[in-house]
Amino acid sequence: MAPSNSSVSVSSTFYLTGIPGYEEFHHWISIPFCLIYIIGVTGNCSILHIVRTDPKLHEPMYYFLAMLSLTDMAMSLPAMVSLFRVLWSISREIQFNICVVQMFLIHTFSFTESSVLLAMALDRYVAICHPLRYATILTPKLIAKIGIAALLRSAIPLIPLLVRLAFFSFCRSHVLSHSYCLHQDIIRLACADIRFNVIYGMVVILMLWGMDSLGILITYVFILHSVLRIASREGRLKALNTCASHICAVLILYVPMIGLSIVHRFAKHSSPFVHIFMAHIYLMVPPVLNPIIYSVKTKQIRQGIFHLICPHKINSSAM
Template sequence: MSDSNQTHFSNPSTFILLGIPGLETAHVWISIPFCIMYIVVILGNFTILFIVKREPSLHEPMYYFLCMLAITDLVLSTSTLPKVLSIFWFNSREINFSACLTQMFFIHSFSMVESGIFVAMALDRYVAICYPLRYSTILTNHVGAKMGVALVLRGCVLVLPIPFLAQQWPYCRTNIIAHSYCEHMAVVKLACADISLSNYYSLSVALLVAVLDFIFIVISYIQILRTIFSLPTKDARLKTFGTCSSHLCVILVSYVPSLFSFLTHRFGQNVPLYFHILNANVYLLVPPMLNPIIYGVRTKQIRDKLLKLFTHKGN
């Protein structure tokens, strides 16, 4: 390993992923909860997709956005977890250079797509609560489809320069990545070149998208709350707010770990490396696991259809 650590090369054919440095002896134990969570991700999100596809009454923008979120969660978790588990179980640490850049692209682009889906969901709730009589004419399935395409294009177009720039740098120090997957900064910091352009671009895009999306969501919910508090009865206010509760829970589940990861990465210099990497894995695994559970429990239409499905099978 020491020899490969000193090897000089400008165009590596493979990188070596270390998994979680400092916790190598615990890899097998860490893999157990990771594997269980990944199974829940697969089952939960495919269940949401199956129910929405099967029930014509759910064929409207709100549930199509939920399907987009399920697909995005499946892509995010599947982009990383199979390789992470292969490192933990089989010590399969090598990853092709092109595969590494592809993984990087999918992680960052679909993280951006997910943020956009939260904005679309906030817009859906805003129209449904503030303009209920015009909901079906404002947010048609055609409009929802256009929004979905725009969100995917936004994520892909803005993130595409990141792996493209990473491909241009010469890597002459080492091909060993101290991470469990090809996270952007973990890769480009191995380059023996000035990577300021990569740093500034990735940070600017991430902050711009996150801040704009968050502002849009906050504005939407300010208008929603104003409408809710203007309702005449407490029961009406609670019932209307209940339609937003699942979306708010999903936003918190997704944004809190990402904000924590960002803050510890930028300002937690004294935080151990293994904690950074564990948190980076949790951020891409826990929200995709919890999102379908939250919608399944807190959304009456999904819950009713799920109970109907299992009851019908039981009979």
């Protein structure tokens, strides 16, 4: 059993939680989680391979899509490692320093994915509103700079929170309410003044997720204004169809993210299963659904998937 009331130093151990009340079924529960994770990794790796190997896809839209796939996998990997360690009864323990690193990676890549979605919205704006200048505006060099800026913008604001955590003592409990580390979960265990972390954390969320979502909304206002000026109905539908996949990706990220934040802040006394369920939806759904959506809605990606699955059929039909 995990100890519950002794002080915890930065070198001490936390204890992760699996699915409360279903501990005897953890091995069985791990099967669907494992399948979902494999599907997500396979889908994102397929998109990365297709974009890398097909010269026709060396365009801004597909570079951003590859960036989204990388971010999806980076966001879910740290959490999945500890999740499977818990479900397979390998270990529930996690050292404080490793917990902080895991928290940093999960939050950093969550914010990075939001920034990538904003960049993809700007990509759709340039493609629809300035099509003749599309390739000259969104050059590979600029896209690389956007990717680096998105990562730094997401990581640097988290540093004060990490520094603050290093000076906390944790005397209430060692037991986290999830199978991986989140900032909101860690600070609830602290026997210290956590107002800075709560307020600063909210400011970071508003400045990153809030500004990104506002930027995406404003971008689509301009896109819609431009689309409505297209004379033909077919042209308007074609222009809007190029945005459908991106809109789905935005909803897939933000809806679980908002739900998890609401549960942590305003439903603290709800069933532990609700917290666990929302936490896993938040990290597992985007990596799985994004490749599926882009494969269904994007002809070039769909053809690349068919070529990976049935290369002989594609080659024989081309002869």
